[in-house]
Amino acid sequence: xxxxxxxxxxxxxxxxxxxxxxxxxxxxxxxxxxxxxxxxxxxxxxxxxxxxxxxxxxxxxxxxxxxxxxxxxxxxxxxxxxxxxxxxxxxxxxxxxxxxxxxxxxxxxxxxxxxxxxxxxxxxxxxxxxxxxxxxxxxxxxxxxxxxxxxxxxxxxxxxxxxxxxxxxxxxxxxxxxxxxxxxxxxxxxxxxxxxxxxxxxxxxxxxxxxxxxxxxxxxxxxxxxxxxxxxxxxxxxxxxxxxxxxxxxxxxxxxxxxxxxxxxxxxxxxxxxxxxxxxxxxxxxxxxxxxxxxxxxxxxxxxxxxxxxxxxxxxxxxxxxxxxxxxxxxxxxxxxxxxxxxxxxxxxxxxxxxxxxxxxxxxxxxxxxxxxxxxxxxxxxxxxxxxxxxxxxxxxxxxxxxxxxxxxxxxxxxxxxxxxxxxxxxxxxxxxxxxxxxxxxxxxxxxxxxxxxxxxxxxxxxxxxxxxxxxxxxxxxxxxxxxxxxxxxxxxxxxxxxxxxxxxxxxxxxxxxxxxxxxxxxxxxxxxxxxxxxxxxxxxxxxxxxxxxxxxxxxxxxxxxxxxxxxxxxxxxxxxxxxxxxxxxxxxxxxxxxxxxxxxxxxxxxxxxxxxxxxxxxxxxxxxxxxxxxxxxxxxxxxxxxxxxxxxxxxxxxxxxxxxxxxxxxxxxxxxxxxxxxxxxxxxxxxxxxxxxxxxxxxxxxxxxxxxx
Ligand code: NAD
Numbered sequence: 001x002x003x004x005x006x007x008x009x010x011x012x013x014x015x016x017x018x019x020x021x022x023x024x025x026x027x028x029x030x031x032x033x034x035x036x037x038x039x040x041x042x043x044x045x046x047x048x049x050x051x052x053x054x055x056x057x058x059x060x061x062x063x064x065x066x067x068x069x070x071x072x073x074x075x076x077x078x079x080x081x082x083x084x085x086x087x088x089x090x091x092x093x094x095x096x097x098x099x100x101x102x103x104x105x106x107x108x109x110x111x112x113x114x115x116x117x118x119x120x121x122x123x124x125x126x127x128x129x130x131x132x133x134x135x136x137x138x139x140x141x142x143x144x145x146x147x148x149x150x151x152x153x154x155x156x157x158x159x160x161x162x163x164x165x166x167x168x169x170x171x172x173x174x175x176x177x178x179x180x181x182x183x184x185x186x187x188x189x190x191x192x193x194x195x196x197x198x199x200x201x202x203x204x205x206x207x208x209x210x211x212x213x214x215x216x217x218x219x220x221x222x223x224x225x226x227x228x229x230x231x232x233x234x235x236x237x238x239x240x241x242x243x244x245x246x247x248x249x250x251x252x253x254x255x256x257x258x259x260x261x262x263x264x265x266x267x268x269x270x271x272x273x274x275x276x277x278x279x280x281x282x283x284x285x286x287x288x289x290x291x292x293x294x295x296x297x298x299x300x301x302x303x304x305x306x307x308x309x310x311x312x313x314x315x316x317x318x319x320x321x322x323x324x325x326x327x328x329x330x331x332x333x334x335x336x337x338x339x340x341x342x343x344x345x346x347x348x349x350x351x352x353x354x355x356x357x358x359x360x361x362x363x364x365x366x367x368x369x370x371x372x373x374x375x376x377x378x379x380x381x382x383x384x385x386x387x388x389x390x391x392x393x394x395x396x397x398x399x400x401x402x403x404x405x406x407x408x409x410x411x412x413x414x415x416x417x418x419x420x421x422x423x424x425x426x427x428x429x430x431x432x433x434x435x436x437x438x439x440x441x442x443x444x445x446x447x448x449x450x451x452x453x454x455x456x457x458x459x460x461x462x463x464x465x466x467x468x469x470x471x472x473x474x475x476x477x478x479x480x481x482x483x484x485x486x487x488x489x490x491x492x493x494x495x496x497x498x499x500x501x502x503x504x505x506x507x508x509x510x511x512x513x514x515x516x517x518x519x520x521x522x523x524x525x526x527x528x529x530x531x532x533x534x535x536x537x538x539x540x541x542x543x544x545x546x547x548x549x550x551x552x553x554x555x556x557x558x559x560x561x562x563x564x565x566x567x568x569x570x571x572x573x574x575x576x577x578x579x580x581x582x583x584x585x586x587x588x589x590x591x592x593x594x595x596x597x598x599x600x601x602x603x604x605x606x607x608x609x610x611x612x613x614x615x616x617x618x619x620x621x622x623x624x625x626x627x628x629x630x631x632x633x634x635x636x637x638x639x640x641x642x643x644x645x646x647x648x649x650x651x652x653x654x655x656x657x658x659x660x661x662x663x664x665x666x667x668x669x670x671x672x673x674x675x676x677x678x679x680x681x682x683x684x685x686x687x688x689x690x691x692x693x694x695x696x697x698x699x700x701x702x703x704x705x706x707x708x709x710x
Pocket of ligand 1 (some may be wrong): 329413416439
């Protein structure tokens with residue numbers, strides 16, 4: 001037998017301890033080991049009860065997800081069989097939940113007769129986040145134990161619940177708060193149950209109580225979660241499984257659950273969501289850097305230059321985790337405005353009950369504000385977030401070079417500018433890199449870390465680790481215009497603007513994009529970001545845009561010239577009145593006029609054309625980004641687009657989406673528009689990597705780059 005679990009008997013109680021740290025993933029070995037020791041305990045006449053415990057900080061993180069792809073998850077004993085054995089054991093089984101019990105780990109505990117937990121432990125069924133449903137009886141046992149409302153919430157949201165909340169619904173029988181060791185308490189609890197002749201509590205004997213459920217409960221629940229689950233496959237299957245629990249005996253319900261689970265597992269969405277799960281865990285691995293052999297620098301104090309939209313949000317990330325931060329701006333007035341926005345943000349979080357007033361004050365106390373660069377002499381990291389102009393940024397970096405202590409990391413939050421050019425004006429280019437936050441910077445999880453030509457490995461690694469401290473997902477990018485994300489989505493903007501010029505309405509394009517799964521269509525994004533910003537950030541790209549194709553961005557230029565900047569000015573792609581927006585007929589008149597001036601023929605565009613024309617060029621640009629070594633892996637690009645630009649998570653990002661629909665399909669689509677569109681030859685030339693991989697019948701995920709970053 002393996003030592004995936006440990007076994008001991010104490011005072012007539014057998015203790016089976018999950019011992020596969022750090023997460024006790026329920027792979028085949030652990031499943032076999034639990035079963036073997038369960039049989040051993042059941043066969044031992046001196047044993048009267050069994051405690052299932054963990055030697056890790058977590059109780060159990062759930063199924064071993066890598067087994068879904070290899071087929072290991074379906075090799076016997078499968079998890080539902082382990083749960084069935086726990087439930088069917090002739091002796092009392094008690095789960096001793098010392099920490100997180102997630103997914104299969106939670107399902108194990110539901111198959112036990114009683115559950116004792118530490119106060120800080122949590123239980124959750126997060127399978128829905130991987131495009132799945134709990135497939136080891138969770139959808140059948142949770143409603144039987146906790147009732148339908150809690151079970152549905154837990155299973156469709158994937159959110160972990162505290163032991164306190166769960167104790168109120170009968171999921172947790174006892175919370176251990178006493179001084180004795182938790183395992184001792186669990187054994188004592190088992191003995192207490194034995195001496196009170198506590199009964200076994202198999203869910204097979206229990207029906208789901210639906211007596212208090214209002215009529216139409218499930219219909220209303222579906223409607224309530226619809227806005228959050230738009231386009232997702234798994235949540236509906238989760239609901240169907242819980243509905244089955246209300247109607248069927250346990251055994252049949254579990255069969256139904258298995259069918260629904262297999263439907264989810266076979267779906268492209270499950271592949272996409274699992275792809276992102278693994279992608280997120282891979283991003284911090286930087287080819288060529290051995291984290292064990294690379295020292296990291298200590299970051300105990302941070303400075304942010306610029307207290308505008310980005311600077312304020314960036315500062316909050318550090319205040320949130322207790323790192324003192326100095327914020328600098330040109331004058332007291334802008335500085336005060338910036339600091340008051342930070343305070344307002346915290347206060348509004350406090351109003352929602354997610355921070356205490358004391359926490360607000362603690363965070364604000366860590367913030368210093370100044371107009372004097374001399375106050376930055378002792379900081380370990382500076383993040384510059386001033387106006388997007390090379391001359392201004394270079395002046396700031398020259399000053400930082402003079403003021404900051406040796407070894408301080410100097411970062412820029414530029415969205416598009418050349419980080420090498422910024423590094424060049426300092427005497428310490430090894431300490432300079434890009435830290436590109438996304439707006440709102442205190443909310444968005446993505447952080448692009450831009451590795452300039454001379455950025456030191458220790459500087460890069462320090463910021464990757466720091467990103468994790470401030471709860472961001474870091475993706476390393478090489479230097480190019482717009483880095484990974486803004487560069488990849490540039491053609492999405494270009495083709496959406498072209499489609500309007502050719503006769504599509506902003507509303508048609510928005511609908512195509514939201515039907516695809518984007519939270520907003522491109523025209524609405526442009527109105528939100530500001531048409532002035534959109535035009536200005538491309539102003540120095542004339543050679544790559546308008547000079548090549550005079551129709552480029554024509555409609556955004558027209559609106560810009562008219563001062564119609566989008567939401568901020570009440571008019572842009574749409575007309576805004578308070579919270580409402582409506583279509584602006586003048587936009588199409590402007591488009592018709594521009595089309596005539598530029599000799600573009602207007603026509604009706606199909607939704608399919610809009611989709612292909614705006615999405616396939618993203619994939620094409622990403623292929624170039626990969627081939628040039630700007631990104632290390634196709635999965636890194638997917639993280640950037642899914643976490644920073646709203647590419648639907650259930651499509652896994654543009655590279656995974658292309659891998660799913662086939663690179664030959666994407667290539668054929670690009671070639672079609674290359675031939676049929678007037679400017680097709682300029683914009684739709686397939687990337688060499690795409691052509692090569694498609695010819696070889698390969699996927700992006702098969703490709704390992706060897707470019708400058710590789
Ligand atoms: P903003 O105009 O809201 O704020 C800029 C701030 O910098 C202002 O408070 C200004 O007073 C200050 N400032 C200007 N010159 C300065 C100087 N020499 N010294 C000190 N302070 C100075 O701009 P923003 O939207 O916060 O953008 C800042 C940077 O972040 C830009 O490089 C931008 O490209 C980048 N960025 C913006 C976004 C976004 O969505 N807004 C997203 C990612 C990156």
